[in-house]
Amino acid sequence: MKNTGVILLVGLLCTIGCRNEDIYLTEDFKSIEYNQKWQELGLDPNRDWNMTALVSAKVEIQWGTGDEYTVQFYTDNPRTNKTSTYMVGDFKVQDGETVNLQMDVPKHVSTLYVACINKDKERIIHEGAIEGGNTNVYFGYC
Numbered sequence: 001m002k003n004t005g006v007i008l009l010v011g012l013l014c015t016i017g018c019r020n021e022d023i024y025l026t027e028d029f030k031s032i033e034y035n036q037k038w039q040e041l042g043l044d045p046n047r048d049w050n051m052t053a054l055v056s057a058k059v060e061i062q063w064g065t066g067d068e069y070t071v072q073f074y075t076d077n078p079r080t081n082k083t084s085t086y087m088v089g090d091f092k093v094q095d096g097e098t099v100n101l102q103m104d105v106p107k108h109v110s111t112l113y114v115a116c117i118n119k120d121k122e123r124i125i126h127e128g129a130i131e132g133g134n135t136n137v138y139f140g141y142c
Contacts, residue, residue, distance in 0.1 A: 052104040055133055057089070060098040061116060062140030067095050069139075070117040075109045079125065088112070105130070112137075 061069055073089035076082055089103035105112065110130055116139040117123045128135035 051106060053107050053133060055103055055105045055112070055130055055135065057101045057103070057112065057114070057128065058098065058134070058136045059091075059093055059101060059114070060136075060138045060140070061093050061095050062138070063095050064141070065095050065118075067119055069093050069095065070115075071101070072115045072117065073101075073103060073105075074113040074115065075106060077113050077125070078115060085113075 057073065059071055061071075063069075069092070071089075071091045071093050072078075072087055074085055074087055076085040078085050078087075086106075088105050089101060091099075091101050093099055112128045112130060112135055113125055114128050114137045115123045115125045124139060126137050126139065128137040
């Protein structure tokens with residue numbers, strides 16, 4: 001008789017424990033609780049958590065030399081001694097070409113600093129404002 005009672009008790013616990021629903025936290029409750037916690041912290045629950053954005057840069061080099069140039073993109077002016085200046089792109093561009101280059105840039109950056117470097121390591125730096133995920137930079141004679 002003791003064995004029968006134990007078997008019934010174990011069977012009953014297994015049946016109750018194997019139910020497919022969570023009686024404590026339903027999906028609706030989890031969603032409501034999740035959104036309330038974000039709002040308590042002052043954050044939008046639909047926030048985009050990406051730290052970078054894809055930026056397209058149209059670069060034109062017209063020096064008339066026919067040489068290949070290195071084009072580097074920076075998040076801040078590389079002529080300063082700031083430690084927060086990061087290079088986000090490094091490309092080779094032939095003189096006389098117009099190229100479209102893409103790179104990931106931190107979302108808070110609104111201006112790219114673009115360096116055009118010749119074979120003698122001489123560089124010219126221009127600013128390119130980012131508007132709608134695009135920037136245009138021209139190097140050469142007017």
